[in-house]
Amino acid sequence: MVVPFDQYQRYKNAADLINLIREDNKAFSILEVGANEHKNLEKFLVTDKITYLDIIVPEELKSDPSYIEGDATNMPIETDTFDLVIALDVFEHISPLLRQNFISELMRVSKHGFILAAPFNTTGVENAEIRANKYFETMYGFNYQWLEEHRQNGLPEAGQLIDFLNEKQWPYLHFTHGRVDIWEKMIKIHFLATGRSSLYSYRESIDDYYNTNIYQNDFNGPCYRNFFFVSENLNMIKKTMKMIDTKNENPVSVNVLENLDNLEKDLINLSVYDLTHKELISKNFELKQKDELIEKVLYDVKQKDELIEKFTNEMQNKEELLRRKNAINEELNDLITMKEQDYKRLESEKQLVSTENLSLLEQVEILHTEVNLLKEENSHKDNYVQQLELISQQLRIKNRIKKIVPKKLRSKIKFGQTVFKKLKDNPSLAKKGINELRRNGFNSLNSKMHSAVTVSELTSDYAYQDINLEEIEELKIEIEKFTYRPLISIIIPVYNVEPKWLEIAINSVKEQLYSFWEICIVDDSSDNINTIKYLEGIDDPRIKIKTLKINSGISSASNEAVSLAEGEYIALLDNDDEITRDALYQVVKSLNKEKSDILYSDEDKVDEYGKKKCPLHKPDWSPDLLRSQMYIGHFLVFKRELFHEVGGFRTEFNGSQDYDLVLRMSERSSKIHHIPKVLYSWRELETSTALNPYSKPYAHTAGLAALNEHLVRVFGEGNAYATEDEHLFVYDSRYKIKTIKASIIIPTKDKIELLEPCVSSIIQKTKYPDYEIIIVNNNSVEQETLDWFKQQNDKNVKIIDANYDFNWSKLNNHGIKEASGEVFIFLNNDTVVIKEDWLQRLVEKAQRDDVGTVGGLLLYEDKTIQHAGVVIGLGGWADHIFKSMAPNHFGSPFISPMVTRNVIASTGACLAISKKTLDKIGLFNEDFIICGSDVEISLRALQHNLVNIYDPHVRLYHLESKSRSSYIPPIDFELSALFYGPYLKSGDPYFNKNLSLNSLVPKLSQGE
Template sequence: MGESNKQSLAQFLAGMLRIKTKVELVPLTDLKRLGATKWEVLGDDPHFLLKGTFYGGWNNIQWESNATDMIPLKLYWDDGHGFREENSLLMSTTSLGHRKQYVTLFIPPEARSLRLDPGESKLEFEISDLEFKKVNKLHIALKSFQNTSKQHGNSFRAINHMFKRTMNVYREYGLKEVWNKIKTKSVAQQSPEANLIDHNRYQLWTSPSLLPVEEMKSKLEQLSYHPLISIIVPVYNVEEIWLRKCIDSVIAQIYPNWELCLVDDCSPKPHIKPILQEYAERDSRIKPVFRAENGHISRASNSGIEISTGEFIALLDHDDELALNALYENVLLLNRIPVADVIYSDEDKISVEGERHSPFFKPDWSPDTLLSQMYTSHLTLYRKSMVEAVGGFRVGFEGSQDYDLMLRISEQTQNIYHIPKILYHWRAIPESTASTNTSKNYTHTAGLKAVKDAIQRRGMQAYVEGVEDTANLYRVHYKPMGNPKVSVIIPSKNMTDVVDTCLNSIFEKTSYSNYEVIIIDNGSTDVTTHKLYEYWLDKEPNRFKVYEYNIPFNYSKLNNFGCTKASGELILFLNNDIEIITPDWMTEMVGQVIRPEIGAVGANLLYPDNTIQHAGVILGIGGVAGHSHKHFKASDYGYFSRLKMVSNYSAVTAACLMVRKDICEEVGGFDEDLQVAFNDVDFCLKVREKGYWNVWLPQVQLFHYESKSRGYEDTPEKQNRFNSEIELMKERWLDELIEDPFYNSNLTKEHENFSLGNPIER
């Protein structure tokens, strides 16, 4: 029997017998042992070698941990060519305190040895009893069923729904896709996004944390403004248990000045009408309507609006629940900001057992993000007069009727506000889109129609498409009207090979034709560099220019000098260690930047190993700013699909940043006191201060050959300069650094992965 066959047989038998093996942690770098199971991270690249027997294929891995902060545990395997980034996955994230952890994952059969990396933060932690248990595919399938049942229930109806969905996938995509679906339900997804929201840590948010009820009521009495809020609930054939929970959550509201407009859309189920009548008799604020014929959700919602008398309306689905303080928080905001026309909040999902999970912590108002996804969703409060002014819900947009409404209202007002608190619990049952975004495919089609209609209504020179067959995710592409000239400014010194790669990729791959490339040479001494310039001056005499600016390195000064030499209407700041991936990169950026409301436009920058280097800037991370989703795989979707969405951010990196020249001049260019760090963040914040929106484009992909370990301030001079730049940013932009409007105060300021931060009052 050959060696590979012996190995396969051993793995098969291990899976059948579910053999357990203990694995020892052997420290290699940047780790100090403090005790039998306690360790201290000393540097930025700590890792253990895992000593012991393991089997390729599916494994249950369990261990015990104790940590004072969340630590990402990343598993690497050596396939005979060493440990590499592409042969790795995020195994788990340790939680606060002492707990037992486990994960199911697939170890490639060719793996010869394993390595475990416990993050980069300098801290102390404990890890013990690391155990691998080989399992087979039957175990994976059973675990998938178990996890699905836990979320959606194990009633005949839920199981039947699950079976039908499985058969639909089989008929359309085959057995391989069924197995892929099973795997995603049974294992911890093997990417950083899988651990964005640690389930156990989220319980810190779901535990009681509200002010005492009497204290909230007392606070309400002190308010001068108590608007009537009409809650609109279209009802159709919902199970009794969920309908009652929905209505009860309204009755339990701390804020009392509401009316509940329950619209039965001619439900055939006999229990609906008696329940609505029962509640109406119990509470005079409850107003039922019984439609004579089924009109679907748009007509039913409009029927609710017609009988409403409130100054504001709130939308609630018939199987969901409001948080106890939902209306209370909205009224608090209205007393602070009486002009608010739209208010939306954060939301989570709630299982059939009442377990809350999958919280969605949203950014503040972001118009380009809305064109990519109906992110405002629940709970949204609308000024009724605004809803009536745009004609209410439109027939023909059922499934995304609320998306269509939000798009139309956002064209009438900019008084849109966000409450960064979980005020809505979306019921995850088989019939609900909270259960799976594929359970109502017609919602995607309706959403696409709503965005297309918005584009036409707004007179935008653009088109929209769905994103990678993902439900309810869209991407708008703007046409580069007028063919404006782009001046690409590249500060550079020596690094001939790097610059050659950059220039080759620009001139050979770029499909947009009206541009010039301006090198600002910062004192190159390498003869090959000057020969490279001569080559391109000869090859592209009309589109390539070189200007010498021999000063001590100051990134801001170099770019500002470049702007004085630019003849284009548009400026593209570009690092010399960039390589173009997508040929239409400049076309996409031009289409965005010529929009009058847009300021800076950024790109999706990748490390050479196809992981994210830059996907927008998050303010406050690490004290000043960090890169969104750094080190995620390029194929990952990120936090609620942010890596696939055209999104608004406070800032984007100047490693690839396009802006109109007149805006650059309006804000005074880059601040030359910020010689190296944060000058692009400061620039973008000045642009935002002038009222423009900054935007990041996922489809514009470039390699950025910046080292992952680059940026350490390793001399006293560099450290002093870096610290002074930090202090300048904090002095100038302290409010923005404390709370980035395009992030969320509930998310971490320590990491770049959108994981949960520490609980705050909510």
């Protein structure tokens, strides 16, 4: 494979310098700083041992011993470790404040010196980069990442570097290479071929032409790149000077440049041909599909008579089937009658029991109470019959009962009957009644009915897997290699907790693989003697305990616990919960990669018997989800310094003190990291919201108050507020705006039977006062459609013609140019408005300065979900999570579809984007023809540090794809692969890698 010209310039010059100073064919040990995955240096220096250092090493290369992960301004490498150090096109990406540190580190770790190459702020370089970046942006709609970073950091000044080298008295050789005009031409050639594999071969031939015919003479300025060879060995400096003197003698000839121009023109012609050829192939494929469709229709017609004949035969059997059904129903009724009689007989015999049959009678009574429960809850008759059959079978095993029921058992039976009478009068007490029966010996009421109520089918196959001994040893070795090992203080406020739960919590910390921890316990004046005795018996130097004289509440107790802490980071642990053995390891592993201020993990629940269940796999940092519910929950870890900076826990938010704290800390720091692994288990007790969300109603109110204060701090007084949602611990954040015009853009071709209900629903249901509807007419030909266009007299409706081939992106861009609004709503013609405030909600979120795109909840005609947010990677490319599910609020292993959250993208069938956002990120990419550009523009918004929002309160019906065929042209797949690529590889940050990408219903991945 040919090395691209830009890389060839760097590596060939570096290799030439190294070979000049090499003596007796000696092999050097070389460190390349800022290396990437291609290992190009090895192609030029085949005999040398080369090591690569970068601040982030890809996962697939972390096991490669030739790669080191580290910061080049503070290298984790000893002095004089390598013969030479090379840094090619890295210097310009270093912050100006750290550039001298960077140079000093290069010199420190090298024995003989270093070679540095970079574009500096010399004549013509900045303007050439600006033009090249504009060329890229014009083609693809966004800035070229590295050139944009050059602009943000500012290109380094050669004079400043030279002054620093002179100050250090380090001898150096300085030369330039690569004429600016030739570099600009070559880089544009590369941009032209980006993402178009059909042009790669010819582009490589141009690279080869440069490398072979231009490189050796491309030293006459002004040049794009400056080279510095810095060494305290003067002999080495003198050897390299001869090379430079020779290379400056012969400039690039005019003929060579003319040949390069011709190659560029040929590539442009191939590009035009490539696009035309793809369009022709697409059209041919579409015609072929239509022919196949016609053949299928003809075949279906041919089969019609056979189907009718078969249906007729089936209808003839209908009478016989009905007769058999009635007979079965009669048999079933007889069976029920018989079982009821059996039950009455068994009830009368229940009064006689022998001592040896006492345990059996207990089972009879328990089964009896379960039958009553089933009857009270309107269970199906077949369940009732099964319970009776079970009683009958168990009693037939024993002889007839002889003796009277003992007094102790009679009282237990009477108690059970009393409980069930209460349940009959008040069914809402069912769960409480079941627990009361359990406490009084009715233990078999660990019933299937109870587990079916509390455990979602979506996580029924969840089985927590603890790490094994082999993994433990591997992780301990990895911990020893950590360069950063902070002390973590585990905060546990205690109040009257049962010692067995507190002991489990403490032991889960003691069993941590990462050993740099301490526990800070504050007892909030417990009066439970068992709790007090257990705390008094703790004797461990790593566990600090303080007892408060007056009960002050969880916030005050937690603040006291933090005051005992010495760790750089604080971790919260409730006194009846537990963490996994690798919890702190995972936290510190993350901190060694990136120094986050706040970290959180996935979680699950654990019942009183130790069974783990109901995992919750969360998205990465999602600020709008946090403004809907406290999704971060457990395991919460944060910097102690940040905690004190925001003022710690506040007593007025007891019950939601964690929520209030996270909201305030997120206002001060954006360094928030999610660990996609279950590290925390939430104990299911009656007093805990893990089992009973209604156990602490005051927490819901406190959470709403904390959220409203947060919205005022972030958006200003009167600009934002939150109200209660219809679901517990879910809130609805709203944003006040001045009324601005919204432009609703609807592309259409005929299909008046869809368009007319769509437009009518907007006009009749929309409460938002200032809007216009722009219908983009794309080659409509049906007379009914044209007549409807002429009859439109609503002042808010405007019809514009777009008489060209269908291109979804182009049609919407056309609509934007004709619109006068400040927010654009891109709407399919097969949608129907459901909720009156749909437009108000879209506008108020889209107008926020930090928002890219906004989507809503779209439903099929049968009221199941069509769209509740896009997930990249779902189904292989991208799809809508929760598709075809009922729009209910439920506890899935992911987030509920009925909660506002951030998403990677939303469907273009209903998508809001403000004018100021489009001015920042650009219009829709018209290289896409049918689908994909709605996702791509959302990705572009993320690249500009904007968030995309899904709001389930924005509700419309969407008759998906009824207005067009399901055909997708190849170019849409090619472009999707290009733009979705990074997320297909690393994952959608707003989903979770533990969830299946093969299911539209959130399910565990099961090792996919």
